[in-house]
Amino acid sequence: xEFYAELLISxxxxxxxxxxxxxxxxxxxxxxxxxxxxxxxxxxTLGVGGVLIASLLWFAFFGDHYSWHELLxxxxxxxxxxxxxxxxxxxxxxxxxSPDELPHCGEDxxxxxxxxxAERSLMDSTAEDGKDERDHHE
Amino acid sequence: xxxxxxxFAFACFGIGQLFCLYRVVFAPGVGDRVLALDTxxxxxIALIALFGILHDTTMYFEIMMLFALVGFVSTVAYAxxxxxxxxxx
Numbered sequence: 001x002e003f004y005a006e007l008l009i010s011x012x013x014x015x016x017x018x019x020x021x022x023x024x025x026x027x028x029x030x031x032x033x034x035x036x037x038x039x040x041x042x043x044x045t046l047g048v049g050g051v052l053i054a055s056l057l058w059f060a061f062f063g064d065h066y067s068w069h070e071l072l073x074x075x076x077x078x079x080x081x082x083x084x085x086x087x088x089x090x091x092x093x094x095x096x097x098s099p100d101e102l103p104h105c106g107e108d109x110x111x112x113x114x115x116x117x118a119e120r121s122l123m124d125s126t127a128e129d130g131k132d133e134r135d136h137h138e
Numbered sequence: 139x140x141x142x143x144x145x146f147a148f149a150c151f152g153i154g155q156l157f158c159l160y161r162v163v164f165a166p167g168v169g170d171r172v173l174a175l176d177t178x179x180x181x182x183i184a185l186i187a188l189f190g191i192l193h194d195t196t197m198y199f200e201i202m203m204l205f206a207l208v209g210f211v212s213t214v215a216y217a218x219x220x221x222x223x224x225x226x227x
Contacts, residue, residue: 013140013188020181040173051151067196087218091168095169
């Protein structure tokens with residue numbers, strides 16, 4: 001029984017380490033701003049989830065008492081990863097696309113980040129360079 | 139057996155952390171830099187969890203929780219600042 005528990009925990013640790021490595025490697029390797037979002041928001045989150053579940057199992061099998069602490073953190077990370085991905089994708093669109101290129105949002109208004117209420121972002125001066133880079137990739 | 143798996147995971151996440159550091163320093167755009175910082179905080183949570191297994195202590199739970207909360211809030215605040223020019227309007 002103990003052997004199988006160790007085997008399970010070791011397998012989870014190795015898999016989680018592999019996924020975490022792939023997630024961080026994708027951040028360096030992938031060619032495009034938007035594709036680079038995929039590595040950290042999916043693979044790295046899965047890797048961290050695996051490590052946290054392995055930690056949960058370790059303390060359940062070999063610790064003094066078991067608790068659901070790690071599951072709480074894993075759940076929190078799985079909930080927040082898509083939100084960070086969305087926010088950073090919006091930042092990329094805001095900084096590299098001009099307002100005319102954006103798809104119509106279905107109402108009579110423009111996108112909120114380009115509306116009248118939005119202040120001019122400090123980074124807007126680099127929008128032209130980013131556009132050139134995106135055209136180059138296409 | 140579990141020691142070797144632990145060391146393997148330590149190596150994976152440590153190298154991943156170095157990749158993220160490279161991306162923070164040599165980022166082509168500011169979005170990549172924010173993303174790399176967020177990934178660094180996520181990898182750090184994994185490293186702390188592995189350290190907790192290695193030393194057989196549950197003491198590091200609160201640190202992991204704080205890393206998760208602060209990493210998420212700081213990423214969203216940075217993205218909000220870049221989008222709207224302000225964090226709290």
